[in-house]
Amino acid sequence: MLPYLLGLLTLLVSTLTYAHPVIYKGGTMIASQNMEMFSDNQINYSFHQKWATGLNLWRFTRENEETTQFGLVRLNHLLKRWNNDDSQANIYISTGAGVAESNFNMKGTKAGYLGGVEGDWETRTLFTSLKFYQFSAPKLVDVSITQARIGLSPFEADFDKLQSWVMLQAMYMPQVERNVIVTPLLRFFYNNVLWEMGSSLRGEWFLNFMVHI
Amino acid sequence: MKKILLVLLLMSGNAFAEEISVKVQGMVCSMCAQGIKKKFSAIKEVKTIDVNLDQKLVSISTEEGRNIDDETIKKIITEAGYNVANIERK
Numbered sequence: 001m002l003p004y005l006l007g008l009l010t011l012l013v014s015t016l017t018y019a020h021p022v023i024y025k026g027g028t029m030i031a032s033q034n035m036e037m038f039s040d041n042q043i044n045y046s047f048h049q050k051w052a053t054g055l056n057l058w059r060f061t062r063e064n065e066e067t068t069q070f071g072l073v074r075l076n077h078l079l080k081r082w083n084n085d086d087s088q089a090n091i092y093i094s095t096g097a098g099v100a101e102s103n104f105n106m107k108g109t110k111a112g113y114l115g116g117v118e119g120d121w122e123t124r125t126l127f128t129s130l131k132f133y134q135f136s137a138p139k140l141v142d143v144s145i146t147q148a149r150i151g152l153s154p155f156e157a158d159f160d161k162l163q164s165w166v167m168l169q170a171m172y173m174p175q176v177e178r179n180v181i182v183t184p185l186l187r188f189f190y191n192n193v194l195w196e197m198g199s200s201l202r203g204e205w206f207l208n209f210m211v212h213i
Numbered sequence: 214m215k216k217i218l219l220v221l222l223l224m225s226g227n228a229f230a231e232e233i234s235v236k237v238q239g240m241v242c243s244m245c246a247q248g249i250k251k252k253f254s255a256i257k258e259v260k261t262i263d264v265n266l267d268q269k270l271v272s273i274s275t276e277e278g279r280n281i282d283d284e285t286i287k288k289i290i291t292e293a294g295y296n297v298a299n300i301e302r303k
Contacts, residue, residue: 024248025292049292083239083296085269124241124266159243159250159264189244212247 021076021092021118022052023212029054031210035183035200037061037176038145042074050078056096056114058135060143062176066104068141070112072096089121100137104175112137127151127165146172151187162190169198169206178202230260231280235271236299237290240264248293256281256289269298 023029023046032041037060044054053076059069074096082089093116100112118131128150135143151167165187173179183206185198196208240246246264249271253262258279263272271290275281283300290297 020245023245024252024294027248027251049294078294081239081294083294085238085298086241088239088241088245122241156267157243159246159266161243163243192244192247194244212244 020078020090020120021074021094022046022050022078025049028213029210030213032208034207035181036204037063044074044076052076056098058114060135060173060175062104063178066102068100068102068104068135068143070096070098070100070114070135070137072098072112072114074114087121087123089119091117091119093117094133100135100140102137102141104141106140108140110137110140112140124156125153127153127167143175144173160191162188164188167196167198230277231273231275232303233273233275233281233286234301234303235273235286235290235297236301237269237271238296238298240266240269240271240295245294249290249295252289252293256285 021029021044025046025048027046029042029044029046029052033039039059041057042054044052046052054074056070056072056074058072059067061067074094076092076094079091079093094114096114098112099109101109113136114133116131116133118129120127120129122128130148132146133144147169149167149169151165153163153165157163167185167187169183169185171181171183181200181202181204183198183200185196185206187194187196192212194208194210196206198206200206243266246266250262250264253259253271253273258275258281259273260276261274265272273281286300287297
């Protein structure tokens with residue numbers, strides 16, 4: 001039943017987040033990032049403009065079909081924000097705890113933890129970000145993921161108009177054989193909905209979705 | 214009679230709506246700024262709210278006879294994740 005619910009959630013909200021893990025006070029962010037080898041689904045509620053908490057379902061599959069998945073309760077913190085006239089920059093930190101299940105090197109289910117940091121700088125036409133997350137289940141599995149992005153928007157869209165971006169994402173996961181994935185993608189957002197689609201240089205599909213409620 | 218006229222005069226003065234322009238720093242992403250519109254739209258004093266990313270302006274029209282103080286405006290903008298640079302009233 002759980003896989004079906006997760007699948008439904010993925011279809012409905014399909015992202016990880018090149019979304020800010022903390023949004024406006026009282027706002028909820030639902031996000032899902034999906035690629036062939038991993039999916040990351042989150043729901044986070046910002047109870048303060050610098051703090052959010054929520055749930056994170058993270059699944060990672062290696063080339064040989066070995067799978068690791070984490071179900072976590074997350075706490076996200078906006079450590080620092082620079083609001084300038086024509087740009088904004090942010091540093092976030094995240095932690096989480098929950099359950100991990102894996103059959104990578106060892107098979108089993110244990111307590112799982114998450115630690116991460118991410119930063120971004122953006123204007124209305126330029127975007128850069130860098131993030132590092134470590135998923136750990138002691139004596140079971142450790143998985144890390146490093147992602148970097150650079151993006152360009154061809155025009156400055158008005159507040160209530162469709163915004164388009166061309167982006168390049170590089171992802172490094174040392175636990176897999178092909179540990180670097182470079183993915184050109186398109187990002188669109190309109191009002192409170194964001195969606196992204198792309199394909200890695202090796203032809204792996206990439207699909208994101210996010211909504212702020 | 215003078216008292217009645219004075220009361221009527223004061224009442225008519227209070228009936229004016231207010232146009233407020235708020236200069237906001239950091240407002241570069243329309244999706245992220247949706248919180249500003251959502252928060253202002255939720256308060257009864259606000260008639261219309263407009264966000265202009267080009268000018269970095271949030272324009273608020275109040276209902277007739279109602280106004281919003283600067284502290285409330287700053288609180289809403291701050292809770293949306295931005296900084297208020299300036300508030301102008303017409």
